[in-house]
Amino acid sequence: MLYSPAPMHIPDGFLSTLVAVVLWILSAGVIAYALRRVGKDLGERQVPLMGVLAAAIFAGQMLNFTVAGGTSGHLLGAALAAILLGPWAAIIVMTTVVSIQALIFQDGGLLALGGNLFNMAVIGVAVSYFVYTSVQKIARGQKWGVFVGGFAAAWLSIVVAALACALELALSGTSPANVAVPAMGGIHMLIGVGEGLITLGALAFLYAARRDLLHIGEAAPAGGRAVWVGGLLIALLLAVLSPLASAHPDGLEWVAEQKGFLDAAQEPLYNIIPDYLFPGVSNDALATILAGILGVLIVFGVALGVAYLRRKQMTDR
């Protein structure tokens, strides 16, 4: 299959409902604001421009190169979008890409989409924009600023998004922080190099072919300051939080305990049937086996029933 899913897209079931809903609300807020900004900046051109560029980023994720053995580097595109389109339009473009991946290709879950949007469309873009514009400022419009800034932005956006993903999994109680953070961070420090190199190559090509698209030395788009500060804060926060979380998983356990507290509040529900056993069977193991057999029978009964009805319907027609 040509389309290979990126490892950072969280499927459904891996985020706790609470974490997923909170991330949905956060992402929805940022995206709604970005939609308003983009409408003002680009006007009626926005739909064709951003729609086609989102398709280009999507298709660009197929472009890969061999690193060694069977592994290959490929593009995610948040940094490239942020550099070429500015922060707000990049957020919308990445939102489109990530949403279609989840809706159509089941790359990432639907409930977990809020988290994936937050990692790739919000964090990825904000961090890239922050790094790229900072390096640009230092370089004062010189050529190396584009390339160094582009590479650093791409690399850091991948690593920070991966750390955010690891922390979300840890908060959900799916993966302990002291395993998830070093593992995800470590792998994506390597993946980020691939992303950085491709972004660098793309920028070099555009620098030679269409220098005007890169806006070198131009004033930052209005409102970019908020994203710049946001990117800085996110990068700092995750840089501090990730080692802390992996060194002291207790901190996250404390959060989980708060959730455990909520569970304890539901304790009375348990006691309605204190020893829940299969009715009429006193042996614990036997009851479990019987329940399992019953479950299998239910599944096959329903399946057979539906299949039978369907076939009857087809022959009647």
Next chain:
Amino acid sequence: MHIHFLDPYRSGSSPVHAADARLKFVLTLAFILTASLTPPGAWPVYILLFALILSVEILSGLGVGYVLKRSLLALPFVLAALPLPFTVEGRTLFSLPLGGWMLTASLEGLARFVSVALKSWLSVQAAVVLAACTPFPDLLMAMRAIRIPRLLTAMFGLTWRYLFVLADEALRLMRARAARSGAETGAAPSASLRAGGSVAWRARVAGGMAGSLFLRAFERSDRIYAAMLSRGYDGEVRALPPPTFTAAHWLTLTLGLTLLALLLGFGLLFWG
């Protein structure tokens, strides 16, 4: 080689295909939410949810095998939850000596791990059925109906329209590269990974391809905008009004949501 085989939509005449997209969209989201809220270890609820999605799969005429094969997409992510049996405390299942360490797997941890994997698997199946039985324009209509901003849905539609065009463009770029750079000895035989030169050189070539794809898309968007203008586009995205949501639709929706709520209540009552 054409890329259209990537569209997961499978046309058919089953009741699932014929059902209103809004109905399917909301029920799929509700199903995934139910799976997510079901407490770990509530096996009977998982079995009932599986029976539910399995019957929808059979009803849809997609072939259970097709859905199950596609649902394995999310499988690699299970790695992330793999440490769970060893980190959650509880009754000891087995101990694994690892160097100077002792890894102890607990029954509770294993239950949590299997629950996460099952939840994920059930949710992916629901999403696969939705995407395979609903044409994308109908999904867009459903998204508009649940008040997702019109601008965003318009963008989704345009991206979807040009995704295959640009994917073809990317494939042509990759074919051109494969034709011009020698294969690395011992590399995978797949054409997309055929490459010569150093890693940095290969990365730069891939980057040049990405830049060129981006530039082509940029220029194409200019032409599309001009074409839209010449057909009367004024910045407002218009769509046909959605078909009426009949009483039968409301009834199906209520029944579906009630069933899911009952399953969830059952799970929360006994395993919450």
